[in-house]
Amino acid sequence: MDRIEFIKQLRIALSGVVNHIVIEDNVRYYEDYIDMEMRKGKTEEQVLSELGNPRLIAKTIIETNKTAGSETEEYSENSTYENNAESRQSARGNSGVHVFGLPLWLVGVLTVILLFMLFTLVTTTLFALLPYLLPIILIFVVIRIIRRMME
Numbered sequence: 001m002d003r004i005e006f007i008k009q010l011r012i013a014l015s016g017v018v019n020h021i022v023i024e025d026n027v028r029y030y031e032d033y034i035d036m037e038m039r040k041g042k043t044e045e046q047v048l049s050e051l052g053n054p055r056l057i058a059k060t061i062i063e064t065n066k067t068a069g070s071e072t073e074e075y076s077e078n079s080t081y082e083n084n085a086e087s088r089q090s091a092r093g094n095s096g097v098h099v100f101g102l103p104l105w106l107v108g109v110l111t112v113i114l115l116f117m118l119f120t121l122v123t124t125t126l127f128a129l130l131p132y133l134l135p136i137i138l139i140f141v142v143i144r145i146i147r148r149m150m151e
Contacts, residue, residue, distance in 0.1 A: 002048070011027060
């Protein structure tokens, strides 16, 4: 059996039993795993031999998926996708920034808008207080000049 046949059998064994996202995540995982092991110097035949029967792997995936699904009240394709995305992200070691599940680009846009609003608030407040602060500052300056002249 070669890699193509292994992946094909894995897909067939998972089809109709688990969500297509789960299938794609696992297929991608095993393709990456085979590539990684081959880069380490193993042959494709050795890697596939170590992995074993793709139908047994599929059975494990199905059982794991059922166990994970029984912990929640209702199966949700979206929640499965989010859980898999989080596990892939943590496996890469890249935590990133996700505020309330927002994409990173949206967090950046919101940050720029927030900073602009803060800058606007500060400058507006200063300009609103300037007519009151300016005479007070001028009085202090005049008093200081008069004190220096008297010394």
